[in-house]
Amino acid sequence: MPIYDISYTSLIFCFFLLIIPIFISRKIRLELEKSTLEAVFRMSIQLFFAGLFLNFIFNLNNGLLNLAWVGLMIFFASYTAIKSADLNVKKLFLPIIISIAFSNLVILLYVNKFVINLENLLDARYLIPIAGMLLGNALRGNVVGIGDFYNDIKRNENRYLYSLSIGAGRYEAVIPYLRKSLRAAIKPTLANIYSIGIVSLPGMMTGQILGGASPLIAIKYQITIMVAIYVSTLLSTTLSILTSFGTAFDDYGLVNKELYEKSS
Amino acid sequence: MSVEPLNNELINNELIKYESIGISFGNRKVLSGFNLTVKKNQKILLRGKSGVGKTTLLKMLLGFTKPSEGTLYFRNRVxxxxxxxxxxxxxAYVVQDTDLGEGKVKNLLGEIFSYRANKEKLDSEKLWTFMRELELEDNILEKNFQELSGGEKQRVGILIALLLNRNIYLLDEATSALDAKLKKKVADYFLAREDWTLLIVSHDKEWERDWMRIIDLETQSW
Structure with a gap:
């Protein structure tokens, strides 16, 4: 099966489609003309450079460089995770980056070794895209999990203090919040697993099929990826919350007030 | 040598000691130089209009807030x-608006008595006795805590405190949502226990007794 390349000139036909949203935006005064063009322009530039860079990395296929690239992805994933959760980045950065890095690397290498049976565990063509998929999901889980956990304690401060007052230990007092936030963090992934294949063809499968792979191979990869995503999301979110205790709580068992201040 | 045991006993009788405690909310100083020694089995009522720091004085004992000045001792330890x-x-800390969280009362009680500190303290016979005393209906255990009325929540708070079987009680407007009859019943029950030490914050006159120490934080009479 041939893979049809999209030429740069034919991309112009793709951009022609944007006339539709711009027309709608004009007519209904959505005032989205500028942001539409800006967003698409930014995406194109970003992806263009990502393409160049990934092409370079894939051609070189140096294990350490691939790993370093994944490290960089983890760094940015963790940074965004805390930033969008409105919690103090400085205080939580270390526990989160360690948790995400640990969980994702362990699952990633396990999958490469035992499921895909790769000879080179650090092969860029597998390592980087799979890492990206795991990270994207772990990231979302961590944002929801950590954010829910600390905001729930803050919102229900009296409830939390009451449990301490009746003799709850540090861990016993936070368990209800941990349970609730982990459930919230993992629910979308679980729902996604339920509906996959019926409601939507996932991006990776689509990509593989467009790339010429048999759907029968594509589904096996998809099953692997979904399980890996589920495990790494739950593992990294649990570890993130647990390892954040050391810096987030004081010796009295109370959440450090600075945690809720938005860092500038 | 012979004086020592007596001395020890005296000191051990001192359960709680507030020493020149000051409280500030933000930049606003609401209380300063507060002194109070609570001895074992004493019953003390704290009074004063809201915002004067009564609740804060109780919370300090549990380490939920720190005094802006002064030192607080519990059993002679800071x-x-x-x-x-x-x-x-x-x-045992009983608050005005007990909040146990979401879920059935039964399960929430189960969680509290699964804490290492409270294990083996849930005595079902006692539970039913106290529930009857507090006029809580049997089916309350099956209800969702968040669906209870204010008075019911408050009584569940008292129920938990009683089940925990502790000897020192901080009662912060613990009967505010109860009817007069029940207020009296609860106050009578607590005040009659000679071996209990009570630090009470309440606007309910049912808690007042001629023999008890009453401290008015507004007039600074301590």
Missing amino acids: IDSKTCWEARKEI
Whole structure:
């Protein structure tokens, strides 16, 4: 099966489609003309450079460089995770980056070794895209999990203090919040697993099929990826919350007030 | 040599000691130079209009807030990040608006009595007795805590404190949502227990007794 390349000139036909949203935006005064063009322009530039860079990395296929690239992805994933959760980045950065890095690397290498049976565990063509998929999901889980956990304690401060007052230990007092936030963090992934294949063809499968792979191979990869995503999301979110205790709580068992201040 | 045991006993009788305590909310100073010694089995009522720091004085004992000045002792030890955990295991704290969280009352009670500090304290016979005393209906255990009325929540708070079987009680407007008859019943029950030490914050006159020490934070009469 041939893979049809999209030429740069034919991309112009793709951009022609944007006339539709711009027309709608004009007519209904959505005032989205500028942001539409800006967003698409930014995406194109970003992806263009990502393409160049990934092409370079894939051609070189140096294990350490691939790993370093994944490290960089983890760094940015963790940074965004805390930033969008409105919690103090400085205080939580270390526990989160360690948790995400640990969980994702362990699952990633396990999958490469035992499921895909790769000879080179650090092969860029597998390592980087799979890492990206795991990270994207772990990231979302961590944002929801950590954010829910600390905001729930803050919102229900009296409830939390009451449990301490009746003799709850540090861990016993936070368990209800941990349970609730982990459930919230993992629910979308679980729902996604339920509906996959019926409601939507996932991006990776689509990509593989467009790339010429048999759907029968594509589904096996998809099953692997979904399980890996589920495990790494739950593992990294649990570890993130647990390892954040050391810096987030004081010796009295109370959440450090600075945690809720938005860092500038 | 012979004086020592007596001295020890005297000191051990001192459960709680507030020493020149000051409280500030933000930049606003609401209380300063507060002194109070609570001896074992004493019943003390704290009064004063809201915002004067009554609740804060109680919370300090559990390490939920720190005094802006002065020192607080529990059993002759300064309340700090270590001793507050001990205090939390010895003191029963009843608040105005008890909040146990979401779920069935039964399960929430189960969670509380699964804490290491409270294991083996849930005595079902006692549970039913106290529930009857507090006029809580049997089916309350099956109800969702968040669906209870204010008065019912408050009584569940009292119920938990009683089940925890502790000897020191901080009662912060613990009967505010109850009817007069029940207020009296609860106050009578607590005040009659000679071996209990009570630190009471309440606007309910049912808690007042001629023989008890009453401290008015507004007039600074301590």
